Amino acid sequence: MQLKQVIIIHKARNRDSEVWAEKCARQLEQLHCRVLVGPSGPKDNPYPVFLASITQPIDLAIVLGGDGTALAAARHLAAEGIPILAVNVGGTLGFLTEPFEAFQDTEQVWERLMGDRYAVQTRMMLQANILEGSRTHPEIVSDSVLCLNEICIKPASIDRMPTTVIEMEVDGEVVDQYHGDGLIVATPTGSTCYNASANGPIIHPGMEAIAVTPICPLSLSSRPIILPPGSVVHAWPLGDYELNTKLWTDGVIGTQIWPGQRAEVQMAQCHAKFIILREKHSFYQTLREKLQWAGTRVPHSNNHHATSKNISN
Structure with a gap:
């Protein structure tokens, strides 16, 4: 370099x-x-x-x-x-x-x-736009925003804690209507952040996939789903008369979603490139250290694996 x-x-x-x-x-x-x-x-x-x-x-x-x-x-x-x-x-x-x-x-x-x-680790990113108009001839009405962790569609209000109903479409087919606190569309990198807090799946960052996770849904049948990286997700609020729904990117407010508009989320064409200096870089070690995964709370020796002592302690 x-x-x-x-x-x-x-x-x-x-x-x-x-x-x-x-x-x-x-x-x-x-x-x-x-x-x-x-x-x-x-x-x-x-x-x-x-x-x-x-x-x-x-x-x-x-x-x-x-x-x-x-x-x-x-x-x-x-x-x-x-x-x-x-x-x-x-x-x-x-x-x-x-x-x-x-x-x-x-x-x-x-x-x-x-x-x-040194090593270089590439990480998948997502791109989001706000669209309006017909399904056959949509018009992009916002700047494109990128995220490394997640795109989140949820309401925000200074007066109360609002819920929302969000309809989601994947590749032109309606999947579900989520009634709750919002919807997370996450990358594998972001799967260990807000997505994990919402009980979404943890995905290895070496993969390319899209995780969609409802936030506190008012239905036990509303479950997270993992999509192929080429999928295109459309989501829009239903009955948002107070105009609270916003699109957030990596926890930073991106833009307002107005009536008649919808968010389009898909894999970005670019990837983030991170320099790795550590000689031993392990995603599982990161999970153990950062999420404090310790396995059993009762120490138990394992003579078959040299690292078991480090994990149990």
Whole structure:
């Protein structure tokens, strides 16, 4: 990998993340690399300025923060094909990030990157649009939004906790009407986030699939469903007289869904590219550590597997 132009994004209003961003910038500039540094958060979005000001391709995005910071980077950079080195600096869970211990020797990290001694993990993303008009001649009335975790269609109101009725169609066929708190359309990456909290299936991130999970449905027969990656999902609210229904992308509000409009969700043409520094990277280890899967609560030895002691403890 060449390091001629790098962007460094740190978690907004987090001192540790900002300090490490400044340190990385100084070291990369000594390697004759052009560096752009900026904060990312609910009220800070450096990506439009970064992408508009570049005069040559961005070789790497270093993202210092937690999962939310990494999600924002993926939404803005995946379409540009920019690889992301996300590191847990000031984050909480760190599902999508490299552990800080693998990054703290930054000078060695730059050597590894320039020597191509790293792995790249690609992750499927979803794209959503708002449509209106007839089924045969629909019109796109919104900007396309990307997500790495999930597209969520649910109402939001400051006065009460509203429920909704959402009708879903897959590849032109109506599947169900969900009466409840909303609907989640998730990627395999997002299957361990909001989707898992709503009792949806956990999907290995190496797969390409779409999980559709109703949120607190008022029917025990309403169940999550896994769709092929080429499926196109349409969903729209029924009887939303108070105009509460909104489309959310990775937990960030995307756009309002007005009467007569419907959301279209499908696999995006781009993938997020994450740099992996760890020599041993295991999805199952991540589940054990981040979700605190411990197996039986009564310690039991297993002489057939060398890792059993680590799992049971």
